[in-house]
Amino acid sequence: MKCPECGIENNESQKYCGNCGGPLGGASISDLFEAAFKSEARGDLSGALEAYDRLLEKRPKSQEILFKMGMVCYDLGHLDDAIVKFRKVIEFNPRFIYAHFRLGLCLYHKCMIEEAIKSYSDALSTAPDFVPALLQLGIANFHIGRLEKAIGAFRKVSESSCSYTLAHYYLGLAYERMRRTDEAIQQFTLVSKENPKDPSTHYHLGILYKRKFMRDAAIGEFMRAHQLDPSDEATIEELSSLQQK
Template identity: 25%
Template sequence: IPSIGLFIAIVFGLADIAKSWRVAPSLSAAMAGVVLLVLATLTNAQIHRWRDSFTLFEHTLAVTPPNRLIEYDLGLAFAESNRYDEAAPHFEKALQIRPNDYKSLLYMGISRFYQGRLPEAIEYAQAAIRSQADSARAHDLLGMTLAKQNRNEAALDEMRRAVELAPKDADIRNDLGLALAQLGRIPEAIDEFHEAVRLAPDKAAAAHANLGWALLGSGKARESIPEFEAALHLQPESKAAADGLRQAQAQLSPQR
């Protein structure tokens, strides 16, 4: 597609040349064949470059000066594929170009979180909050990271702030539920998981599974089973939901 204009121009140009030079029909056909072969080769090379986001962005970076947006977009493509080791260097390069870029700070923090580099994740989350104080996602990231360090009360404060800023964000509700469960505040955790499911019923596999585990841990095995089944319907490969369902069924089997 990117070469179609060039293709049309060359085809009509060849026709004009053939007429003005009075080229024999057989030679015109041969010339056209050569041009088509060249264009096919060039098009194949472009398709190879553009076959996915990674190759498109990498090609763009190779032929342009340092570009913050492309570095960020390539980092985001890696992060969305859970390739955080590859994502982080691109967010770092984006931040070298614009040190206070909110999105790059946030995703640099997310990358460090999943890399297990928690002190750095906290620094980037705090920097993202300084850059954009009303960022629910940055507060949520900070809360999740603090929870990983067992700084549970501080984590809870950050997650509650995130919920205040984005009350309809199902992922943040789910994260708050996890923080509450870690503190042993199971009834409150169940409420948050229920709310996460209500807010995004078609994308709530994790919330269904977490709700199932919270109910199971509260001695409500029968109530937990529909939650695990709902999680598996949305995400059949969910090991957490499959394990929970087996445990719930095992607890109920003597009663049947």
């Protein structure tokens, strides 16, 4: 019997292909799910998508199958297909928060920022404390310059029980852009305690201390940034400028 997945011939008595592990003959729902999971586990996303597609033929209104297909399409970079799948899930179940969230990620990567913001907001309307959606909502608003809204989202993340250091980093960026220097320093200092090896954090601290005319502190931060990333030209320029004064 020829495997429908890889085309290799197998014995008639075999239930699964000896080459790819795919189901042979009239595959059941459980067989197809197993084939999809095995394909994903070995990194064969195209094979997984084929198995899910066959599952969808059997269960065309299955939210689970549509969602999994959307996830695989997203991982393959097929964003348009993923968007179609996630929207179909939402059509069947408007309260499926992960579908709204994943749809938002797809739209954001398509530079459809307003649409992404709506998707994150839709997820949060059902689950207001869903931290991944809050973080991405903040990033999307930051992307288009809505700094107050971005700060509001990042604050909610930073005040939650989750240890999302990235929220503090983006808070620092937003405060820096708004010239709220002391608040920016506070956030970047928190980030540097969590990860002292991030050159970008030290660079921004250097810029902020320079803004406050704290020359020695600025040089110290730029030196740390330079040690961590010796090739960064912006850091070299800032350090050289301060050391010459």
